[in-house]
Amino acid sequence: MAFLGGRDLRLFLNNKIISDYQETRIKQAAYELSLGEEVYRTDAIDGKVEVLNDKNRTVTINPGQFTLLMTKETVTIPSDKLAFISIKAKPKLKGLVNVSGFHVDPGFSGKLLFSVYNAGPSTITLRHDEPYFLIWFAELKQNLLSNDLYNNSGNNHQDQKGIPSEYIDALKSGELASPSALLKKIKDVEKIKINNEYLLKLFIGIAVTIGLKIMWDSNAEQKGYEMRVLEERTLKNLYEQIDSIKSNSISLGNIDSIIRESKQTPNGIK
Numbered sequence: 001m002a003f004l005g006g007r008d009l010r011l012f013l014n015n016k017i018i019s020d021y022q023e024t025r026i027k028q029a030a031y032e033l034s035l036g037e038e039v040y041r042t043d044a045i046d047g048k049v050e051v052l053n054d055k056n057r058t059v060t061i062n063p064g065q066f067t068l069l070m071t072k073e074t075v076t077i078p079s080d081k082l083a084f085i086s087i088k089a090k091p092k093l094k095g096l097v098n099v100s101g102f103h104v105d106p107g108f109s110g111k112l113l114f115s116v117y118n119a120g121p122s123t124i125t126l127r128h129d130e131p132y133f134l135i136w137f138a139e140l141k142q143n144l145l146s147n148d149l150y151n152n153s154g155n156n157h158q159d160q161k162g163i164p165s166e167y168i169d170a171l172k173s174g175e176l177a178s179p180s181a182l183l184k185k186i187k188d189v190e191k192i193k194i195n196n197e198y199l200l201k202l203f204i205g206i207a208v209t210i211g212l213k214i215m216w217d218s219n220a221e222q223k224g225y226e227m228r229v230l231e232e233r234t235l236k237n238l239y240e241q242i243d244s245i246k247s248n249s250i251s252l253g254n255i256d257s258i259i260r261e262s263k264q265t266p267n268g269i270k
């Protein structure tokens with residue numbers, strides 16, 4: 001088995017092997033395939049496949065998220081070739097891990113599906129139509145017999161044009177246990193804890209204020225009561241004094257009337 005390169009690769013590749021074939025896409029011994037229309041992200045808000053086009057040109061893969069990407073080109077592998085696929089170094093060096101791979105069977109025809117995982121700390125943005133994938137072709141020493149070729153009967157990916165729903169369902173069905181998903185959960189719990197602490201402090205503050213107010217009010221009530229008792233006692237004393245003044249003035253009145261009467265008698269004696 002030998003890998004095709006240089007002139008051999010240029011002679012071998014055409015529109016039948018790779019749709020939208022462009023010779024300029026041959027880089028060293030590989031051909032560059034570009035990002036197609038369909039992508040599925042595990043954190044997609046509506047949980048649906050996203051369609052990339054001229055209006056919606058990019059897909060952003062968040063840290064810790066898993067994504068399915070599909071090539072724009074359809075690849076058809078003849079019976080005497082085996083192909084190998086990978087993702088370019090640039091997105092991989094940002095943290096993108098190519099989970100799927102790594103071969104394309106003799107007889108396979110369809111778009112290629114890549115599953116990737118963002119193991120890096122930052123969001124990775126990929127653009128529609130940009131070349132991110134590489135494919136190498138190796139020549140088999142012998143052609144495969146037709147019943148050995150990858151085909152429609154018994155093979156799942158032949159003629160794939162879109163992201164199969166079984167993979168989307170599988171990725172939707174569980175929680176993602178990636179480090180960044182766990183970090184997000186820890187941050188959410190911390191946020192709830194901080195909120196609870198704040199509420200607890202607020203509650204304690206309100207309880208202390210209410211307690212102080214009740215104490216203040218009961219002190220004021222006690223002082224008011226004591227003042228009333230004092231006032232009542234003072235008033236009582238005052239009334240007693242008035243009464244005694246009154247009784248004194250009555251006896252003085254009596255003496256006055258005796259004096260007046262004695263003055264009115266001729267001898268001064270009644």
Ligand SMILES: O=c1ccn([C@H]2C[C@H](O)[C@@H](COP(=O)(O)OP(=O)(O)OP(=O)(O)O)O2)c(=O)[nH]1
Nearest residue numbers: 100101102103104105108112113114155156157
């Ligand atoms: O990352 C990959 C790997 C493979 N393929 C395509 C090309 C390959 O020829 C075909 C089947 O690959 P494989 O034999 O590894 O998959 P399988 O799970 O055994 O599927 P099947 O039951 O269809 O053979 O799927 C992809 O699109 N992406």
